Amino acid sequence: MDAAQLLFNTLALGSAYALAALGFVLILNSVGTVNFAQGDLVVAGGYLSVTLLSVFSTLDGQSLLYTLFAPFPGILFLPIIMGIMGVLGALLSLVIYFPLRSRPVVTVFVSTIALSIILRSSFQNLFGGAPQAGPPLLDMDHWAYFSEIPPSQMDSQSFGVILVTGLLMTALHLLLTKSHLGKRLRAAAQDPAMARAIGIPVHKMFLLSFALATALAATAGLLLSNRYFVTPDEGAVLMLKAYIAVTIGGWGHLGGAVVGALLIASFEIIFGSVTSQPLAEIALYLFVLGLLFFRPQGLFGEALGRRA
Template structure:
Protein backbone atom coordinates (compact mmCIF):
# COMPACT_ATOMS: atom_id res chain seq x y z
CA UNK A 1 0.00 0.00 0.00
CA UNK A 2 2.86 2.38 0.68
CA UNK A 3 3.92 2.38 -2.96
CA UNK A 4 0.36 3.31 -3.96
CA UNK A 5 0.56 6.15 -1.46
CA UNK A 6 3.90 7.36 -2.79
CA UNK A 7 2.80 7.07 -6.41
CA UNK A 8 -0.43 8.95 -5.67
CA UNK A 9 1.55 11.71 -4.01
CA UNK A 10 3.88 12.08 -6.99
CA UNK A 11 0.97 12.15 -9.41
CA UNK A 12 -0.97 14.51 -7.19
CA UNK A 13 1.84 17.01 -6.88
CA UNK A 14 2.46 16.95 -10.63
CA UNK A 15 -1.14 17.60 -11.59
CA UNK A 16 -1.54 19.88 -8.59
CA UNK A 17 1.28 22.03 -9.94
CA UNK A 18 -0.70 22.64 -13.10
CA UNK A 19 -3.79 23.47 -11.02
CA UNK A 20 -1.60 25.79 -8.98
CA UNK A 21 -0.46 27.78 -12.01
CA UNK A 22 -4.03 28.11 -13.27
CA UNK A 23 -5.24 28.99 -9.77
CA UNK A 24 -2.50 31.60 -9.44
CA UNK A 25 -3.78 33.17 -12.65
CA UNK A 26 -7.30 33.29 -11.20
CA UNK A 27 -6.04 34.90 -8.01
CA UNK A 28 -4.01 37.57 -9.79
CA UNK A 29 -6.90 38.74 -11.94
CA UNK A 30 -9.27 38.56 -9.00
CA UNK A 31 -6.90 40.65 -6.93
CA UNK A 32 -6.82 43.46 -9.43
CA UNK A 33 -10.41 43.51 -10.58
CA UNK A 34 -12.60 41.32 -8.34
CA UNK A 35 -13.42 39.30 -11.45
CA UNK A 36 -13.14 35.54 -11.72
CA UNK A 37 -11.93 34.93 -15.25
CA UNK A 38 -13.58 31.77 -16.50
CA UNK A 39 -11.49 31.87 -19.67
CA UNK A 40 -8.42 31.00 -17.59
CA UNK A 41 -8.58 27.34 -18.65
CA UNK A 42 -8.60 28.37 -22.28
CA UNK A 43 -5.18 30.00 -21.79
CA UNK A 44 -3.88 26.56 -20.88
CA UNK A 45 -5.34 25.03 -24.01
CA UNK A 46 -4.16 27.82 -26.32
CA UNK A 47 -0.64 27.55 -24.91
CA UNK A 48 -0.39 23.84 -25.52
CA UNK A 49 -2.07 23.98 -28.94
CA UNK A 50 0.11 26.83 -30.17
CA UNK A 51 3.22 24.93 -29.13
CA UNK A 52 1.96 21.85 -30.99
CA UNK A 53 1.40 23.87 -34.16
CA UNK A 54 4.71 25.69 -33.95
CA UNK A 55 6.55 22.40 -33.54
CA UNK A 56 4.65 20.95 -36.48
CA UNK A 57 5.97 23.69 -38.78
CA UNK A 58 9.52 22.96 -37.69
CA UNK A 59 10.18 25.59 -35.03
CA UNK A 60 12.98 24.54 -32.65
CA UNK A 61 11.57 23.15 -29.40
CA UNK A 62 12.55 25.88 -26.93
CA UNK A 63 11.66 28.64 -29.36
CA UNK A 64 8.28 27.00 -30.01
CA UNK A 65 7.47 26.96 -26.29
CA UNK A 66 8.56 30.57 -25.96
CA UNK A 67 6.52 31.73 -28.96
CA UNK A 68 3.52 29.77 -27.70
CA UNK A 69 3.68 31.70 -24.44
CA UNK A 70 3.79 34.97 -26.38
CA UNK A 71 0.68 33.91 -28.29
CA UNK A 72 -1.13 33.24 -25.01
CA UNK A 73 -0.08 36.55 -23.50
CA UNK A 74 -1.40 38.33 -26.59
CA UNK A 75 -4.72 36.51 -26.21
CA UNK A 76 -4.85 37.60 -22.56
CA UNK A 77 -4.17 41.22 -23.49
CA UNK A 78 -6.73 41.18 -26.30
CA UNK A 79 -9.31 39.69 -23.94
CA UNK A 80 -8.78 42.47 -21.42
CA UNK A 81 -8.63 45.26 -24.00
CA UNK A 82 -11.61 44.30 -26.11
CA UNK A 83 -13.92 42.43 -23.77
CA UNK A 84 -13.25 43.39 -20.16
CA UNK A 85 -12.33 47.05 -20.50
CA UNK A 86 -15.28 48.11 -22.68
CA UNK A 87 -17.63 46.58 -20.10
CA UNK A 88 -16.41 48.63 -17.16
CA UNK A 89 -19.94 49.55 -16.14
CA UNK A 90 -20.87 45.85 -15.91
CA UNK A 91 -21.53 44.18 -12.59
CA UNK A 92 -19.32 41.36 -11.37
CA UNK A 93 -21.86 38.76 -12.52
CA UNK A 94 -22.07 40.29 -16.00
CA UNK A 95 -18.29 40.28 -16.21
CA UNK A 96 -18.28 36.60 -15.30
CA UNK A 97 -20.69 35.96 -18.17
CA UNK A 98 -18.36 37.88 -20.47
CA UNK A 99 -15.46 35.65 -19.49
CA UNK A 100 -17.64 32.55 -19.96
CA UNK A 101 -18.53 33.91 -23.40
CA UNK A 102 -14.85 34.50 -24.05
CA UNK A 103 -14.00 30.95 -23.09
CA UNK A 104 -16.68 29.60 -25.45
CA UNK A 105 -15.39 31.93 -28.14
CA UNK A 106 -11.78 30.79 -27.70
CA UNK A 107 -12.88 27.17 -27.74
CA UNK A 108 -14.77 27.80 -30.99
CA UNK A 109 -11.72 29.52 -32.45
CA UNK A 110 -9.47 26.63 -31.43
CA UNK A 111 -11.94 24.21 -32.99
CA UNK A 112 -11.62 26.02 -36.32
CA UNK A 113 -7.85 26.37 -36.19
CA UNK A 114 -6.80 23.06 -34.71
CA UNK A 115 -9.73 20.75 -35.40
CA UNK A 116 -11.12 18.21 -32.98
CA UNK A 117 -8.17 15.87 -32.58
CA UNK A 118 -6.16 15.30 -29.45
CA UNK A 119 -2.58 16.47 -29.77
CA UNK A 120 0.49 15.77 -27.73
CA UNK A 121 3.78 17.53 -27.14
CA UNK A 122 7.00 15.58 -26.81
CA UNK A 123 8.35 15.35 -23.27
CA UNK A 124 11.02 17.98 -22.53
CA UNK A 125 13.76 15.47 -21.80
CA UNK A 126 12.82 11.93 -22.69
CA UNK A 127 10.36 9.53 -21.15
CA UNK A 128 12.60 7.16 -19.21
CA UNK A 129 11.05 7.01 -15.76
CA UNK A 130 13.13 7.42 -12.63
CA UNK A 131 12.52 4.75 -9.98
CA UNK A 132 11.89 5.69 -6.35
CA UNK A 133 11.49 2.34 -4.67
CA UNK A 134 8.51 0.75 -6.36
CA UNK A 135 7.10 4.09 -7.44
CA UNK A 136 8.29 5.97 -10.49
CA UNK A 137 8.50 9.56 -11.54
CA UNK A 138 8.81 10.75 -15.13
CA UNK A 139 11.29 13.47 -16.10
CA UNK A 140 8.34 15.53 -17.31
CA UNK A 141 6.83 15.45 -13.80
CA UNK A 142 10.06 16.92 -12.51
CA UNK A 143 9.91 19.63 -15.16
CA UNK A 144 6.31 20.44 -14.17
CA UNK A 145 7.14 20.68 -10.48
CA UNK A 146 10.42 22.53 -11.02
CA UNK A 147 9.19 25.16 -13.43
CA UNK A 148 6.03 25.69 -11.37
CA UNK A 149 8.17 26.27 -8.29
CA UNK A 150 10.35 28.77 -10.15
CA UNK A 151 7.38 30.63 -11.62
CA UNK A 152 5.64 30.80 -8.26
CA UNK A 153 8.81 32.14 -6.64
CA UNK A 154 9.19 34.77 -9.36
CA UNK A 155 5.57 35.86 -8.94
CA UNK A 156 6.13 36.04 -5.19
CA UNK A 157 9.21 38.22 -5.66
CA UNK A 158 7.34 40.35 -8.14
CA UNK A 159 4.55 41.13 -5.71
CA UNK A 160 6.85 41.82 -2.79
CA UNK A 161 9.94 43.38 -4.30
CA UNK A 162 8.95 45.38 -7.36
CA UNK A 163 7.09 48.67 -7.61
CA UNK A 164 4.79 47.28 -10.32
CA UNK A 165 3.94 44.30 -8.17
CA UNK A 166 3.16 46.43 -5.17
CA UNK A 167 1.12 48.76 -7.35
CA UNK A 168 -0.84 45.74 -8.55
CA UNK A 169 -1.62 44.76 -4.97
CA UNK A 170 -2.64 48.33 -4.22
CA UNK A 171 -5.18 48.19 -7.04
CA UNK A 172 -6.77 45.23 -5.39
CA UNK A 173 -6.87 46.81 -1.96
CA UNK A 174 -8.53 49.98 -3.15
CA UNK A 175 -8.70 50.87 -6.83
CA UNK A 176 -9.87 54.44 -6.32
CA UNK A 177 -7.15 55.24 -3.84
CA UNK A 178 -4.65 53.53 -6.12
CA UNK A 179 -5.58 55.71 -9.04
CA UNK A 180 -5.48 58.78 -6.81
CA UNK A 181 -1.89 58.15 -5.90
CA UNK A 182 -1.05 57.86 -9.56
CA UNK A 183 -1.13 54.15 -10.23
CA UNK A 184 -2.37 53.56 -13.78
CA UNK A 185 -5.14 51.16 -12.84
CA UNK A 186 -6.07 50.50 -16.45
CA UNK A 187 -2.58 49.46 -17.40
CA UNK A 188 -2.36 47.35 -14.26
CA UNK A 189 -5.46 45.45 -15.35
CA UNK A 190 -3.88 44.79 -18.71
CA UNK A 191 -0.74 43.64 -16.99
CA UNK A 192 -2.66 41.26 -14.71
CA UNK A 193 -4.40 39.61 -17.65
CA UNK A 194 -1.10 39.24 -19.48
CA UNK A 195 0.56 37.72 -16.43
CA UNK A 196 -2.17 35.21 -15.71
CA UNK A 197 -2.36 34.28 -19.37
CA UNK A 198 1.37 33.62 -19.23
CA UNK A 199 0.96 31.36 -16.20
CA UNK A 200 -1.93 29.51 -17.83
CA UNK A 201 0.03 29.05 -21.04
CA UNK A 202 3.02 27.76 -19.07
CA UNK A 203 0.77 25.20 -17.37
CA UNK A 204 -0.45 24.21 -20.82
CA UNK A 205 2.94 23.47 -22.36
CA UNK A 206 4.15 21.77 -19.19
CA UNK A 207 1.21 19.41 -18.87
CA UNK A 208 0.59 18.64 -22.57
CA UNK A 209 3.28 15.92 -22.80
CA UNK A 210 1.54 14.13 -19.90
CA UNK A 211 -2.13 14.78 -20.47
CA UNK A 212 -2.40 15.68 -24.18
CA UNK A 213 -4.51 18.58 -25.31
CA UNK A 214 -7.54 19.27 -27.47
CA UNK A 215 -9.69 22.28 -28.26
CA UNK A 216 -11.93 21.56 -25.27
CA UNK A 217 -9.23 20.63 -22.77
CA UNK A 218 -9.35 24.04 -21.11
CA UNK A 219 -12.66 23.85 -19.32
CA UNK A 220 -11.78 21.13 -16.83
CA UNK A 221 -8.40 22.68 -15.98
CA UNK A 222 -10.08 26.04 -15.59
CA UNK A 223 -12.58 24.54 -13.18
CA UNK A 224 -9.85 22.86 -11.13
CA UNK A 225 -7.81 26.06 -11.12
CA UNK A 226 -10.81 27.98 -9.83
CA UNK A 227 -11.29 25.37 -7.12
CA UNK A 228 -7.59 25.73 -6.25
CA UNK A 229 -7.86 29.49 -5.94
CA UNK A 230 -10.96 29.21 -3.75
CA UNK A 231 -9.45 26.50 -1.57
CA UNK A 232 -6.41 28.65 -0.90
CA UNK A 233 -8.38 31.85 -0.53
CA UNK A 234 -8.93 34.17 -3.46
CA UNK A 235 -7.18 37.18 -2.02
CA UNK A 236 -3.88 35.40 -1.59
CA UNK A 237 -1.93 34.36 -4.70
CA UNK A 238 0.28 31.98 -2.73
CA UNK A 239 -2.85 30.47 -1.21
CA UNK A 240 -3.96 29.50 -4.71
CA UNK A 241 -0.68 27.66 -5.22
CA UNK A 242 -1.12 25.73 -2.00
CA UNK A 243 -4.75 25.09 -2.94
CA UNK A 244 -3.75 23.71 -6.32
CA UNK A 245 -1.21 21.27 -4.97
CA UNK A 246 -3.62 20.24 -2.22
CA UNK A 247 -6.41 19.62 -4.72
CA UNK A 248 -4.17 17.55 -6.96
CA UNK A 249 -2.98 15.43 -4.04
CA UNK A 250 -6.54 14.99 -2.71
CA UNK A 251 -7.73 13.76 -6.08
CA UNK A 252 -5.00 11.28 -6.63
CA UNK A 253 -4.99 10.02 -3.05
CA UNK A 254 -8.74 9.61 -3.37
CA UNK A 255 -8.24 7.61 -6.55
CA UNK A 256 -5.36 5.56 -5.18
CA UNK A 257 -6.60 4.82 -1.69
CA UNK A 258 -10.38 5.12 -1.68
CA UNK A 259 -12.28 4.95 -4.94
CA UNK A 260 -11.29 6.14 -8.39
CA UNK A 261 -14.91 6.50 -9.44
CA UNK A 262 -15.67 8.91 -6.62
CA UNK A 263 -12.32 10.72 -6.51
CA UNK A 264 -13.69 14.02 -7.85
CA UNK A 265 -16.60 13.79 -5.44
CA UNK A 266 -14.17 13.24 -2.57
CA UNK A 267 -12.12 16.26 -3.61
CA UNK A 268 -15.19 18.48 -3.83
CA UNK A 269 -16.67 17.23 -0.55
CA UNK A 270 -13.44 18.19 1.17
CA UNK A 271 -13.49 21.53 -0.61
CA UNK A 272 -17.03 22.15 0.68
CA UNK A 273 -16.06 21.14 4.20
CA UNK A 274 -13.10 23.51 4.13
CA UNK A 275 -15.36 26.32 2.98
CA UNK A 276 -17.94 25.55 5.67
CA UNK A 277 -15.31 25.88 8.37
CA UNK A 278 -13.14 28.50 6.71
CA UNK A 279 -15.47 30.53 4.50
CA UNK A 280 -12.56 32.50 3.03
CA UNK A 281 -10.46 29.48 2.13
CA UNK A 282 -7.27 28.49 3.94
CA UNK A 283 -5.32 31.69 3.50
CA UNK A 284 -7.97 34.18 2.41
CA UNK A 285 -8.29 37.60 3.91
CA UNK A 286 -11.40 38.16 5.95
CA UNK A 287 -13.79 40.14 3.82
CA UNK A 288 -15.20 43.41 4.96
CA UNK A 289 -18.43 44.51 3.45
CA UNK A 290 -19.47 47.97 2.56
CA UNK A 291 -22.75 49.14 4.00
Protein backbone atom coordinates (compact mmCIF):
# COMPACT_ATOMS: atom_id res chain seq x y z
CA MET A 1 0.00 0.00 0.00
CA ASP A 2 1.48 3.33 -0.88
CA ALA A 3 1.38 6.41 1.26
CA ALA A 4 -1.47 8.16 -0.56
CA GLN A 5 -3.79 5.18 -0.19
CA LEU A 6 -2.85 4.87 3.48
CA LEU A 7 -3.59 8.51 4.09
CA PHE A 8 -6.87 8.22 2.25
CA ASN A 9 -8.01 5.20 4.28
CA THR A 10 -7.03 6.98 7.47
CA LEU A 11 -9.06 10.01 6.54
CA ALA A 12 -12.11 7.91 5.72
CA LEU A 13 -12.02 5.91 8.96
CA GLY A 14 -11.14 9.01 10.94
CA SER A 15 -14.10 10.97 9.58
CA ALA A 16 -16.55 8.29 10.58
CA TYR A 17 -15.01 8.16 14.08
CA ALA A 18 -15.17 11.94 14.16
CA LEU A 19 -18.91 11.95 13.49
CA ALA A 20 -19.49 9.51 16.34
CA ALA A 21 -17.22 11.56 18.59
CA LEU A 22 -18.99 14.82 17.72
CA GLY A 23 -22.32 13.42 18.84
CA PHE A 24 -20.60 12.21 21.98
CA VAL A 25 -19.29 15.72 22.75
CA LEU A 26 -22.64 17.38 22.03
CA ILE A 27 -24.34 15.25 24.68
CA LEU A 28 -21.39 15.58 27.00
CA ASN A 29 -21.51 19.36 26.82
CA SER A 30 -25.22 19.66 27.42
CA VAL A 31 -25.76 16.93 29.99
CA GLY A 32 -22.29 16.63 31.46
CA THR A 33 -22.07 12.87 31.18
CA VAL A 34 -20.78 10.16 28.90
CA ASN A 35 -23.31 8.65 26.53
CA PHE A 36 -22.35 5.00 26.66
CA ALA A 37 -24.90 4.14 23.96
CA GLN A 38 -23.31 6.44 21.35
CA GLY A 39 -21.68 3.51 19.53
CA ASP A 40 -24.91 1.54 19.50
CA LEU A 41 -26.71 4.53 18.01
CA VAL A 42 -24.11 4.45 15.21
CA VAL A 43 -24.93 0.78 14.68
CA ALA A 44 -28.64 1.63 14.76
CA GLY A 45 -28.02 4.06 11.89
CA GLY A 46 -26.20 1.29 10.05
CA TYR A 47 -29.06 -1.19 10.43
CA LEU A 48 -31.60 1.46 9.47
CA SER A 49 -29.68 2.06 6.24
CA VAL A 50 -29.51 -1.70 5.59
CA THR A 51 -33.29 -1.90 6.05
CA LEU A 52 -33.88 1.10 3.83
CA LEU A 53 -31.68 -0.45 1.15
CA SER A 54 -33.70 -3.65 1.15
CA VAL A 55 -36.88 -1.57 0.79
CA PHE A 56 -35.29 0.53 -1.94
CA SER A 57 -34.17 -2.47 -3.98
CA THR A 58 -37.74 -3.78 -4.13
CA LEU A 59 -38.79 -0.59 -5.93
CA ASP A 60 -39.78 -0.78 -9.58
CA GLY A 61 -36.65 -0.32 -11.71
CA GLN A 62 -38.49 2.10 -13.98
CA SER A 63 -39.92 4.36 -11.26
CA LEU A 64 -38.72 7.94 -11.07
CA LEU A 65 -37.34 7.63 -7.54
CA TYR A 66 -35.27 4.60 -8.48
CA THR A 67 -33.85 6.06 -11.69
CA LEU A 68 -32.99 9.30 -9.96
CA PHE A 69 -31.26 7.86 -6.93
CA ALA A 70 -29.95 4.46 -7.98
CA PRO A 71 -26.47 5.92 -8.66
CA PHE A 72 -26.20 7.23 -5.12
CA PRO A 73 -28.68 5.52 -2.75
CA GLY A 74 -26.73 6.58 0.33
CA ILE A 75 -27.27 10.24 -0.47
CA LEU A 76 -31.03 9.65 -0.67
CA PHE A 77 -31.06 7.85 2.68
CA LEU A 78 -28.97 10.43 4.50
CA PRO A 79 -31.76 12.95 5.28
CA ILE A 80 -34.28 10.17 5.99
CA ILE A 81 -31.95 8.49 8.49
CA MET A 82 -30.98 11.76 10.13
CA GLY A 83 -34.65 12.66 10.54
CA ILE A 84 -35.81 9.33 11.97
CA MET A 85 -32.85 8.96 14.31
CA GLY A 86 -33.03 12.58 15.41
CA VAL A 87 -36.60 12.08 16.60
CA LEU A 88 -35.64 8.78 18.20
CA GLY A 89 -32.74 10.46 20.03
CA ALA A 90 -35.02 13.13 21.47
CA LEU A 91 -37.50 10.46 22.59
CA LEU A 92 -34.72 8.40 24.20
CA SER A 93 -33.49 11.40 26.16
CA LEU A 94 -36.96 11.65 27.72
CA VAL A 95 -36.35 8.23 29.25
CA ILE A 96 -32.64 8.05 29.97
CA TYR A 97 -31.83 11.63 30.90
CA PHE A 98 -34.69 13.91 31.88
CA PRO A 99 -36.13 11.86 34.77
CA LEU A 100 -32.59 11.61 36.21
CA ARG A 101 -31.31 15.13 35.77
CA SER A 102 -31.34 15.97 39.48
CA ARG A 103 -29.50 12.79 40.39
CA PRO A 104 -25.69 12.28 40.42
CA VAL A 105 -23.99 12.26 37.02
CA VAL A 106 -22.99 8.62 37.47
CA THR A 107 -26.67 7.67 37.45
CA VAL A 108 -27.15 9.03 33.94
CA PHE A 109 -23.95 7.25 32.91
CA VAL A 110 -25.41 3.95 34.16
CA SER A 111 -28.74 4.60 32.44
CA THR A 112 -26.91 5.05 29.12
CA ILE A 113 -25.15 1.73 29.81
CA ALA A 114 -28.60 0.18 30.23
CA LEU A 115 -29.72 1.71 26.92
CA SER A 116 -26.61 0.35 25.25
CA ILE A 117 -27.38 -3.17 26.49
CA ILE A 118 -30.97 -2.90 25.31
CA LEU A 119 -29.97 -1.69 21.85
CA ARG A 120 -27.21 -4.25 21.37
CA SER A 121 -29.39 -7.15 22.41
CA SER A 122 -32.16 -5.92 20.08
CA PHE A 123 -29.78 -5.81 17.10
CA GLN A 124 -28.57 -9.31 17.89
CA ASN A 125 -32.11 -10.65 17.93
CA LEU A 126 -33.57 -8.67 15.05
CA PHE A 127 -30.72 -8.83 12.55
CA GLY A 128 -28.61 -11.81 13.68
CA GLY A 129 -24.87 -11.84 14.19
CA ALA A 130 -23.79 -11.99 10.53
CA PRO A 131 -22.22 -8.81 9.09
CA GLN A 132 -24.50 -6.97 6.67
CA ALA A 133 -23.59 -4.45 3.99
CA GLY A 134 -25.32 -1.08 3.81
CA PRO A 135 -25.97 1.09 0.81
CA PRO A 136 -23.04 2.59 -1.06
CA LEU A 137 -22.89 6.37 -1.17
CA LEU A 138 -22.08 6.13 -4.86
CA ASP A 139 -23.09 2.93 -6.66
CA MET A 140 -20.28 2.40 -9.17
CA ASP A 141 -22.35 0.12 -11.42
CA HIS A 142 -24.27 3.20 -12.44
CA TRP A 143 -21.18 5.29 -12.90
CA ALA A 144 -19.44 3.10 -15.47
CA TYR A 145 -18.83 5.97 -17.86
CA PHE A 146 -17.46 8.14 -15.07
CA SER A 147 -15.21 5.51 -13.60
CA GLU A 148 -12.16 7.58 -14.42
CA ILE A 149 -13.27 10.43 -12.18
CA PRO A 150 -12.27 9.17 -8.75
CA PRO A 151 -8.51 8.56 -8.86
CA SER A 152 -8.04 4.86 -9.34
CA GLN A 153 -6.15 4.33 -6.09
CA MET A 154 -8.80 5.94 -3.98
CA ASP A 155 -11.97 3.98 -3.87
CA SER A 156 -15.13 5.93 -4.38
CA GLN A 157 -16.70 4.98 -1.05
CA SER A 158 -13.92 6.47 1.02
CA PHE A 159 -14.09 9.54 -1.14
CA GLY A 160 -17.82 9.87 -0.48
CA VAL A 161 -17.37 9.31 3.25
CA ILE A 162 -14.76 12.05 3.52
CA LEU A 163 -16.84 14.43 1.43
CA VAL A 164 -20.07 13.92 3.39
CA THR A 165 -18.28 14.14 6.74
CA GLY A 166 -16.54 17.32 5.70
CA LEU A 167 -19.84 18.88 4.64
CA LEU A 168 -21.63 17.85 7.82
CA MET A 169 -18.86 19.10 10.06
CA THR A 170 -18.79 22.44 8.29
CA ALA A 171 -22.57 22.67 8.64
CA LEU A 172 -22.38 21.81 12.35
CA HIS A 173 -19.63 24.35 12.90
CA LEU A 174 -21.64 27.06 11.15
CA LEU A 175 -24.77 26.08 13.09
CA LEU A 176 -23.03 26.28 16.44
CA THR A 177 -20.98 29.42 15.89
CA LYS A 178 -22.96 31.57 13.46
CA SER A 179 -26.64 30.84 13.96
CA HIS A 180 -28.82 32.16 16.72
CA LEU A 181 -29.99 28.64 17.56
CA GLY A 182 -26.42 27.40 17.85
CA LYS A 183 -25.51 30.16 20.26
CA ARG A 184 -28.50 29.26 22.39
CA LEU A 185 -27.49 25.61 22.31
CA ARG A 186 -24.03 26.48 23.53
CA ALA A 187 -25.30 28.87 26.16
CA ALA A 188 -27.64 26.22 27.58
CA ALA A 189 -24.78 23.74 27.68
CA GLN A 190 -22.25 26.08 29.29
CA ASP A 191 -24.39 27.55 32.03
CA PRO A 192 -27.94 26.18 32.25
CA ALA A 193 -28.96 28.38 35.16
CA MET A 194 -27.83 31.61 33.49
CA ALA A 195 -29.29 30.53 30.15
CA ARG A 196 -32.64 29.89 31.82
CA ALA A 197 -32.45 33.28 33.51
CA ILE A 198 -32.12 35.08 30.17
CA GLY A 199 -35.05 33.19 28.70
CA ILE A 200 -33.50 30.32 26.78
CA PRO A 201 -35.67 27.18 26.97
CA VAL A 202 -32.89 25.00 28.36
CA HIS A 203 -34.80 21.73 28.29
CA LYS A 204 -35.70 22.18 24.65
CA MET A 205 -32.07 22.89 23.89
CA PHE A 206 -30.99 19.69 25.66
CA LEU A 207 -33.63 17.76 23.73
CA LEU A 208 -32.25 19.25 20.53
CA SER A 209 -28.69 18.31 21.51
CA PHE A 210 -29.77 14.71 21.94
CA ALA A 211 -31.54 14.79 18.58
CA LEU A 212 -28.51 16.29 16.85
CA ALA A 213 -26.09 13.89 18.51
CA THR A 214 -28.18 10.87 17.56
CA ALA A 215 -28.55 12.11 13.98
CA LEU A 216 -24.76 12.51 13.71
CA ALA A 217 -24.21 9.04 15.16
CA ALA A 218 -26.68 7.55 12.68
CA THR A 219 -24.92 9.32 9.81
CA ALA A 220 -21.67 7.75 10.93
CA GLY A 221 -23.50 4.40 10.84
CA LEU A 222 -24.64 5.00 7.27
CA LEU A 223 -21.17 6.05 6.16
CA LEU A 224 -19.49 3.03 7.76
CA SER A 225 -22.14 0.50 6.73
CA ASN A 226 -20.97 -0.15 3.18
CA ARG A 227 -17.23 -0.19 3.62
CA TYR A 228 -16.91 -1.82 7.05
CA PHE A 229 -20.26 -3.68 7.23
CA VAL A 230 -22.66 -3.64 10.18
CA THR A 231 -22.46 -6.08 13.10
CA PRO A 232 -24.43 -5.92 16.37
CA ASP A 233 -21.38 -5.76 18.67
CA GLU A 234 -19.53 -3.07 16.77
CA GLY A 235 -21.08 -0.32 18.90
CA ALA A 236 -18.96 -1.02 21.98
CA VAL A 237 -15.73 -0.49 20.03
CA LEU A 238 -17.04 2.65 18.31
CA MET A 239 -18.15 4.12 21.64
CA LEU A 240 -14.73 3.40 23.08
CA LYS A 241 -13.07 5.11 20.08
CA ALA A 242 -15.29 8.17 20.47
CA TYR A 243 -14.61 8.21 24.23
CA ILE A 244 -10.86 8.07 23.61
CA ALA A 245 -11.03 10.68 20.83
CA VAL A 246 -12.80 13.09 23.18
CA THR A 247 -10.30 12.42 25.96
CA ILE A 248 -7.34 12.97 23.63
CA GLY A 249 -8.84 16.12 22.17
CA GLY A 250 -9.75 17.61 25.54
CA TRP A 251 -12.99 16.91 27.42
CA GLY A 252 -15.78 18.91 25.79
CA HIS A 253 -13.81 20.28 22.79
CA LEU A 254 -15.62 19.86 19.46
CA GLY A 255 -12.57 20.52 17.33
CA GLY A 256 -10.37 18.48 19.63
CA ALA A 257 -12.69 15.50 19.24
CA VAL A 258 -12.24 15.60 15.44
CA VAL A 259 -8.47 15.79 15.76
CA GLY A 260 -8.56 12.99 18.33
CA ALA A 261 -10.64 10.82 15.98
CA LEU A 262 -8.18 11.39 13.12
CA LEU A 263 -5.25 10.59 15.41
CA ILE A 264 -6.85 7.31 16.51
CA ALA A 265 -7.62 6.32 12.94
CA SER A 266 -4.08 7.07 11.75
CA PHE A 267 -2.64 5.27 14.74
CA GLU A 268 -4.77 2.21 14.01
CA ILE A 269 -4.10 2.08 10.29
CA ILE A 270 -0.42 3.00 10.26
CA PHE A 271 0.58 1.10 13.40
CA GLY A 272 -1.69 -1.79 12.40
CA SER A 273 -0.15 -2.07 8.94
CA VAL A 274 3.35 -2.20 10.42
CA THR A 275 2.60 -4.72 13.19
CA SER A 276 -0.78 -6.41 13.77
CA GLN A 277 -4.26 -5.18 14.60
CA PRO A 278 -4.41 -6.49 18.21
CA LEU A 279 -1.00 -5.00 18.95
CA ALA A 280 -2.15 -1.65 17.56
CA GLU A 281 -5.20 -1.75 19.84
CA ILE A 282 -3.17 -2.59 22.91
CA ALA A 283 -0.75 0.21 22.07
CA LEU A 284 -3.68 2.63 21.74
CA TYR A 285 -5.05 1.68 25.18
CA LEU A 286 -1.61 1.99 26.74
CA PHE A 287 -1.29 5.41 25.14
CA VAL A 288 -4.63 6.44 26.67
CA LEU A 289 -3.59 5.26 30.12
CA GLY A 290 -0.33 7.19 29.74
CA LEU A 291 -2.21 10.28 28.62
CA LEU A 292 -4.54 10.07 31.62
CA PHE A 293 -1.51 9.82 33.87
CA PHE A 294 0.57 12.65 32.43
CA ARG A 295 -1.95 14.99 30.85
CA PRO A 296 -5.54 14.16 31.89
CA GLN A 297 -6.82 17.44 30.45
CA GLY A 298 -6.10 16.13 26.91
CA LEU A 299 -3.98 17.68 24.21
CA PHE A 300 -5.99 20.90 23.93
CA GLY A 301 -7.13 21.31 27.53
CA GLU A 302 -10.56 20.73 29.00
CA ALA A 303 -13.29 22.93 27.61
CA LEU A 304 -15.73 21.76 30.22
CA GLY A 305 -15.30 23.24 33.65
CA ARG A 306 -16.35 21.42 36.75
CA ARG A 307 -20.04 21.99 37.16
CA ALA A 308 -21.14 22.61 40.72
